[in-house]
Amino acid sequence: MEDRSGATRKLMSGNEACAEGAIAGGCRFFFGYPITPQNAIPEYMAEHLPEVGGVYVQAESEVAATYMMLGAAAAGTIPMTSSSSPGISLMQEGLSYMLGCELPCVVVNMVRGGPGLGNIAPSQSDYWLATRGAGHGDGRCLTFAPYSVQELHDWSAEAFQVAARYRLPVMILGDAVLAQMMEPVRLRPRGEAMSLDREWAVGGGLKGRERRIVNSLWVVPEVMEQVNLRMKARFDQAEAEMVRFEEVGDEEPEMLVVAYGSMARVAETAIGWAADEGIRARLLRPISLVPFPYAAIRVWAERVRLVLVLELSLGQMVEDVRLAVEGRCPVEFYGRAGGPLITPEDTLSVILSMAGVRRML
Amino acid sequence: MLDDLDLTEYEPVYTRPESFTDTIMRYCPGCTHGLAHRLVAEVLDELGVRERTVCIASVGCSVYTYEYFNCDCVQAAHGRAPAVATGVKRVRPDSVVFTYQGDGDLASIGLAEVVHAAARAENITVIFVNNAVFGMTQGQMAPTTLPGQVTTTTPRGRSREEGGYTLRVCELLSQVEGVAYLARRVLTSPGRVRAAKNALRLAFEAQLEGAGFSLVELLSACPTWWHMTWREAFDWIDQTMTRYFPPGEFVNWRGCGQAKE
Numbered sequence: 001m002e003d004r005s006g007a008t009r010k011l012m013s014g015n016e017a018c019a020e021g022a023i024a025g026g027c028r029f030f031f032g033y034p035i036t037p038q039n040a041i042p043e044y045m046a047e048h049l050p051e052v053g054g055v056y057v058q059a060e061s062e063v064a065a066t067y068m069m070l071g072a073a074a075a076g077t078i079p080m081t082s083s084s085s086p087g088i089s090l091m092q093e094g095l096s097y098m099l100g101c102e103l104p105c106v107v108v109n110m111v112r113g114g115p116g117l118g119n120i121a122p123s124q125s126d127y128w129l130a131t132r133g134a135g136h137g138d139g140r141c142l143t144f145a146p147y148s149v150q151e152l153h154d155w156s157a158e159a160f161q162v163a164a165r166y167r168l169p170v171m172i173l174g175d176a177v178l179a180q181m182m183e184p185v186r187l188r189p190r191g192e193a194m195s196l197d198r199e200w201a202v203g204g205g206l207k208g209r210e211r212r213i214v215n216s217l218w219v220v221p222e223v224m225e226q227v228n229l230r231m232k233a234r235f236d237q238a239e240a241e242m243v244r245f246e247e248v249g250d251e252e253p254e255m256l257v258v259a260y261g262s263m264a265r266v267a268e269t270a271i272g273w274a275a276d277e278g279i280r281a282r283l284l285r286p287i288s289l290v291p292f293p294y295a296a297i298r299v300w301a302e303r304v305r306l307v308l309v310l311e312l313s314l315g316q317m318v319e320d321v322r323l324a325v326e327g328r329c330p331v332e333f334y335g336r337a338g339g340p341l342i343t344p345e346d347t348l349s350v351i352l353s354m355a356g357v358r359r360m361l
Numbered sequence: 362m363l364d365d366l367d368l369t370e371y372e373p374v375y376t377r378p379e380s381f382t383d384t385i386m387r388y389c390p391g392c393t394h395g396l397a398h399r400l401v402a403e404v405l406d407e408l409g410v411r412e413r414t415v416c417i418a419s420v421g422c423s424v425y426t427y428e429y430f431n432c433d434c435v436q437a438a439h440g441r442a443p444a445v446a447t448g449v450k451r452v453r454p455d456s457v458v459f460t461y462q463g464d465g466d467l468a469s470i471g472l473a474e475v476v477h478a479a480a481r482a483e484n485i486t487v488i489f490v491n492n493a494v495f496g497m498t499q500g501q502m503a504p505t506t507l508p509g510q511v512t513t514t515t516p517r518g519r520s521r522e523e524g525g526y527t528l529r530v531c532e533l534l535s536q537v538e539g540v541a542y543l544a545r546r547v548l549t550s551p552g553r554v555r556a557a558k559n560a561l562r563l564a565f566e567a568q569l570e571g572a573g574f575s576l577v578e579l580l581s582a583c584p585t586w587w588h589m590t591w592r593e594a595f596d597w598i599d600q601t602m603t604r605y606f607p608p609g610e611f612v613n614w615r616g617c618g619q620a621k622e
């Protein structure tokens with residue numbers, strides 16, 4: 001279906017929208033391994049990548065998928081994989097090697113309940129893994145957390161440009177709800193394949209150029225330090241340019257609510273209801289988790305009586321919020337772990353009780 | 362004295378292959394990693410594919426492979442070279458892609474990657490150097506360690522109870538459809554070296570013809586961790602190792618399994 005601007009609109013699941021977004025963003029090489037709740041992504045890629053001359057490979061494990069990405073990225077493309085929590089754990093080693101080799105890629109994590117085999121319910125318990133992870137060593141992924149099917153589509157497409165610009169792994173952090181719920185999506189047109197022509201990429205023949213080595217082994221500490229500093233410089237640049245967040249709610253709030261992804265979706269409804277109860281609350285929704293919107297949260301921390309962090313975990317992002325607030329006001333937390341969703345009703349009662357407690361102080 | 366020699370009077374009969382860089386190798390005296398490298402380099406020269414070759418180095422004593430081969434190179438994590446090779450080859454199908462892996466790398470931590478690359482019939486070539494120990498980490502048991510062999514982690518000799526049984530990679534892979542060429546060779550005499558080089562050439566030809574996955578296993582000496590002189594090590598390969606790992610051609614896409622050594 002076409003909307004008034006001529007763009008195609010389609011009812012899609014988050015997984016499908018994410019996969020189509022990647023193709024629109026120029027993805028042509030996808031390496032996957034099935035795990036619920038993200039199976040529709042590799043399935044979509046297997047079905048549709050050949051339409052644009054792309055390649056889907058089903059790897060024997062998430063470990064192998066990550067190293068297939070490493071090889072593909074070394075050959076100049078921006079490769080993609082997707083998985084869910086246990087698979088992302090297995091990818092950590094490869095992400096570390098990709099950081100060491102200074103190679104970009106796009107990884108989607110549709111988080112499920114854990115630890116261990118856990119379940120296939122929605123969770124945000126991989127925040128630490130997504131923001132501090134990327135295996136051993138001093139590197140991190142750039143991490144973005146969409147909160148709607150449309151945003152999944154858009155960020156999946158954007159991720160390829162971001163990965164290429166900063167030469168870093170980019171992670172899209174979703175969850176089992178975002179992955180499987182269906183919403184109308186304004187589809188981006190399918191873009192050209194990303195160029196393989198990068199001054200460090202192997203393959204394509206020497207043709208008058210020097211041979212190239214893609215490597216993460218640097219036995220001289222000072223040389224290894226330089227690799228780290230180069231990576232840090234690109235990371236710092238991303239930190240300066242890529243902070244993304246959205247705010248809704250009261251202009252003069254007494255309470256700032258911080259939540260991302262599915263939880264932010266629920267919180268948005270709840271702070272609307274809270275307003276009807278006379279509570280002046282504002283939602284700040286980080287979209288970029290790395291880089292994190294520390295500065296924006298700090299500004300509000302000067303003005304509100306309380307910051308409330310809501311997560312589908314027992315408290316992971318709350319640590320970043322505390323780093324942002326730096327004691328300027330109290331930071332409270334509410335969360336549930338292991339898969340149960342927090343309803344708008346639950347959220348409202350948490351907001352009301354927090355507001356009541358603070359008012360009594 | 363050598364400096365005074367007028368080399369123009371001589372015709373070179375043995376030179377450094379173009380596919381080799383002018384670098385001093387880091388291998389122990391008597392180690393056959395260097396010889397294995399040289400044979401690969403000669404084959405790349407003779408096939409005229411150096412400029413479009415991508416070498417995937419692995420983790421083990423041959424970790425610096427990327428310094429020795431004069432072509433594009435990618436360094437892989439321990440065991441993952443066939444997955445990295447898959448990624449490179451899928452993006453650049455015109456490249457000639459080979460991995461160079463030890464037996465710890467390929468048969469222990471990386472067994473899944475090599476078996477599945479073979480099953481997918483990836484058009485890549487694997488050079489598999491089997492010295493029956495983990496060389497780089499100082500002589501521990503490998504999956505390929507022989508029954509009774511003493512290593513630093515099988516101090517009483519490998520047994521069913523301590524370390525279990527020996528893995529034979531060629532025999533295992535010979536069951537896998539998708540393998541176009543598969544051979545095991547030794548490097549202990551000039552004739553055997555020639556046979557090894559021939560196998561390497563066939564392996565790369567399989568890739569160039571798009572026939573599928575190819576692998577050459579080379580039984581290799583590790584005098585250092587076998588605690589032997591090179592002579593003893595070569596004898597041990599000929600008399601003991603080959604009994605467990607018989608040389609031969611297991612798969613040949615041009616006609617299966619002829620030309621046993």
Ligand SMILES: Cc1ncc(C[n+]2csc(CCOP(=O)(O)OP(=O)(O)O)c2C)c(N)n1
Binds near residue numbers: 492
């Ligand atoms: C994930 C990981 N585990 C362990 C190691 C340590 N390690 C380095 S080389 C090696 C074994 C190499 O043995 P082999 O592949 O037989 O090669 P060789 O040194 O004998 O040529 C090990 C275990 C590592 N580098 N990475």
Ligand code: SF4
Binds near residue numbers: 422492586
């Ligand atoms: S330790 Fe063994 S395999 Fe490693 S270089 Fe020395 S002889 Fe060769």
